[in-house]
Amino acid sequence: MILPIYAYGQPVLKKVAKPITKDYPGLEKLIADMWETMENANGVGLAAPQIGKSIRLFLIDAGPMHDEGEEHLGKRGVFINAEILEEAGDDCSYAEGCLSIPDITGEVERAEEITIRYYDENFVEHTETFDGMNARVIQHEYDHIEGILFTEYLKPLKRRMINRKLEKIKKGEADAKYRMKFIRT
Template structure:
């Protein structure tokens, strides 16, 4: 396992549409291991492969909450290969979202409250699950990444332009 660099806005790779994974290979398993290490280190609850400059339809996620006693969090790692939303509720919910590729920026986003997702697991098995709450929000956020969509795309043009300007300036200063 190794840490990978998370690409940051305004990197144009974040707008790429990721390619489907043909087969779960040792290379895909290595990518998943690296993505988990990178996600936990960041720290974050979800990561799309494109965020580590791999345009493949792979998502890692862990929504585990720290235990009440403040001890070690029991991790609940999840992997989604070639995920797709196959059903959405008409009911909407609002969550404050952030993104490892848009660090330290958070904004409320409205999305379907419940979704049904179809994906391949790490064993190559096709699965379907219903998601609601934070799980529904996170899986939609990460699938958006695979399609070149960022959570800021759900904001008003004014807010989105402000965020883009801020991160473009920061990138120029870093050069």
């Protein structure tokens, strides 16, 4: 089932999400619905807070972020109760966007490499190191479960330039090609 994506301004997007256990009610269906929602919106990642659930769950499919012919290098997976253990390498800048903040992008500096511990959808624990676009997408989604949006990393001038657009999104004035949930005013 395709779920509405919570728009900028929704309080759940600013909360630090809570860990879950393997017996979280309806987890398998929730994950399936999140995949369907993300793919319907042409996203490469989706975190539970973006669908209104303040739990430490996100999924990514970084294949489309890789060059043509190298899509197979993109990580596709579910991350539950993730914890970034280490960041390494030089910070790299890249224009990011977010399904919760349609039609806005901005340059964000992120670590080139991360080591992360997480559980997959079967609650098997993994500790892995990712770099490049895989690391970037994971860090973006990880920020969602920490209550951080990519716009908070933007330089002050860029932030001022997009402030009016952010306020419009908050009011429900967004032109997304997928279902969104806005704050009721």
